[in-house]
Amino acid sequence: MIGFFVEPQPDETLYSIFARYADRVQYPSQVKLIRELTGSVNPLNLTLLPGRLGHLDRALPTHHDWSVDALIDEHTLLPFFASFRSRQRVLALRRAMQETNGIKVEAFAGLHASHIKLPQWLRYCVDCAAEDHLRIGFRYWHRIHQLPLIDVCPVHEAQLINTSVSARMRGRWKRLVTADEAIHRSIRRPGGTHDKKKRETILALARDCEWLLQKSCTGIKIVELRQQYLSLLQERQLATWAGRLRRSRIVAEIGRYYTHKFLDHLGCALGKPDRNNWVIRSFHESRIEQVHPLQHLLIIHWLGLSASELMSMHRESLPFGKGPWPCLNRSADHFRKFLIQACRVSRSPKGGVPLGLFSCPACQFTYVRRGPDEGPKDAFRIGKVRIRGREWERNLRSLWMNPAVQFKEMRARLGVCFATIKRQAARLDLPPRHLLKAVLSDRFQGKAA
Numbered sequence: 504m505i506g507f508f509v510e511p512q513p514d515e516t517l518y519s520i521f522a523r524y525a526d527r528v529q530y531p532s533q534v535k536l537i538r539e540l541t542g543s544v545n546p547l548n549l550t551l552l553p554g555r556l557g558h559l560d561r562a563l564p565t566h567h568d569w570s571v572d573a574l575i576d577e578h579t580l581l582p583f584f585a586s587f588r589s590r591q592r593v594l595a596l597r598r599a600m601q602e603t604n605g606i607k608v609e610a611f612a613g614l615h616a617s618h619i620k621l622p623q624w625l626r627y628c629v630d631c632a633a634e635d636h637l638r639i640g641f642r643y644w645h646r647i648h649q650l651p652l653i654d655v656c657p658v659h660e661a662q663l664i665n666t667s668v669s670a671r672m673r674g675r676w677k678r679l680v681t682a683d684e685a686i687h688r689s690i691r692r693p694g695g696t697h698d699k700k701k702r703e704t705i706l707a708l709a710r711d712c713e714w715l716l717q718k719s720c721t722g723i724k725i726v727e728l729r730q731q732y733l734s735l736l737q738e739r740q741l742a743t744w745a746g747r748l749r750r751s752r753i754v755a756e757i758g759r760y761y762t763h764k765f766l767d768h769l770g771c772a773l774g775k776p777d778r779n780n781w782v783i784r785s786f787h788e789s790r791i792e793q794v795h796p797l798q799h800l801l802i803i804h805w806l807g808l809s810a811s812e813l814m815s816m817h818r819e820s821l822p823f824g825k826g827p828w829p830c831l832n833r834s835a836d837h838f839r840k841f842l843i844q845a846c847r848v849s850r851s852p853k854g855g856v857p858l859g860l861f862s863c864p865a866c867q868f869t870y871v872r873r874g875p876d877e878g879p880k881d882a883f884r885i886g887k888v889r890i891r892g893r894e895w896e897r898n899l900r901s902l903w904m905n906p907a908v909q910f911k912e913m914r915a916r917l918g919v920c921f922a923t924i925k926r927q928a929a930r931l932d933l934p935p936r937h938l939l940k941a942v943l944s945d946r947f948q949g950k951a952a
């Protein structure tokens with residue numbers, strides 16, 4: 504156990520905390536120091552998702568007041584990398600960061616599965632560094648400046664500066680360098696620059712990342728996220744009410760919105776609109792978690808929202824439950840069967856009450872109901888029928904054209920009142936019923952004669 508430790512600063516990376524500690528104690532060997540803190544010679548990647556945090560917890564002075572979970576939430580990039588992961592997966596990742604090494608954590612988090620490059624060098628924002636120096640007398644490495652692709656500071660909108668300090672501790676052992684030392688020696692590398700629109704996009708993504716890093720990462724409900732995406736696609740006619748995606752149009756629209764060149768530059772090339780395309784994977788429940796958080800953010804911005812807007816809608820976006828919902832076409836043989844997979848939620852212009860639009864993929868019967876539902880019985884409540892569908896019309900026609908069928912029976916079998924039957928029959932140009940009855944009675948009398 505060590506005698507004292509440095510006070511971690513807001514948004515400081517674990518690398519930075521270790522580097523400041525090493526600088527303070529002036530240990531003759533940094534290798535030994537790292538082994539003492541993490542139980543390993545090379546703890547790998549202290550900036551992104553470090554492992555062996557359980558060992559660190561045990562090595563720290565007994566009076567320290569931060570838990571491993573707080574360390575993960577406030578000083579690692581887990582809240583970013585796991586922002587679109589399920590609760591179970593986030594829990595498993597936290598456990599891995601506590602007990603296994605960095606290589607296993609990175610593999611488990613799928614860090615190398617996408618084409619999005621991890622930053623090569625540690626970076627800083629000139630304005631943040633100046634403010635830190637003024638406030639506390641030293642500078643430190645911030646998490647928000649070490650994210651893949653995000654090379655703008657969301658606070659100062661300033662281009663980040665690349666230093667010559669390697670962001671990765673892979674391979675040969677490298678000495679820990681404090682931000683103070685790196686900035687003082689003014690070791691820097693030129694970063695990339697973007698045109699105005701791309702810069703605005705990166706800045707918007709950076710603000711989302713900042714928001715993600717500030718909240719405790721507990722995982723999300725994947726089913727709800729998928730439903731939320733689907734509703735937004737349906738509103739744009741990019742998915743059918745039955746839940747089928749219009750893949751080619753979705754991919755083409757994203758390509759137009761961001762430009763292919765920009766997406767290629769980000770490592771998010773679009774390719775064919777098949778099920779392996781990262782855009783399409785984002786909308787598949789079983790594959791949502793394989794998609795990089797930055798790709799989710801690109802999708803969310805294309806849908807006209809920020810991450811915080813999507814996630815706050817997320818909680819209140821299921822006023823009709825998760826589905827599937829029943830078809831309420833009384834004339835269909837699948838009446839009350841749960842065939843409707845998607846529900847489009849909108850808000851009523853007066854009072855903002857949620858309105859759910861339900862459309863049966865088997866018979867096109869479509870109805871709208873006011874929400875929110877208060878119990879499972881509400882699923883069988885029709886508000887207003889929008890489309891009766893081909894099957895309902897076929898049934899009306901065959902009942903109407905059979906003069907032996909009474910209106911009472913038609914009402915029961917079609918589930919509507921007398922006035923609606925007459926109105927729909929007129930819309931379908933069906934002959935008046937008294938004429939049909941006259942034909943029937945003529946035939947009957949003809950036979951009798």
Ligand SMILES: [Zn+2]
Binds near residue numbers: 630632656658659661
């Ligand atoms: Zn800044």
Ligand SMILES: [Zn+2]
Binds near residue numbers: 835865866867868
């Ligand atoms: Zn139906």
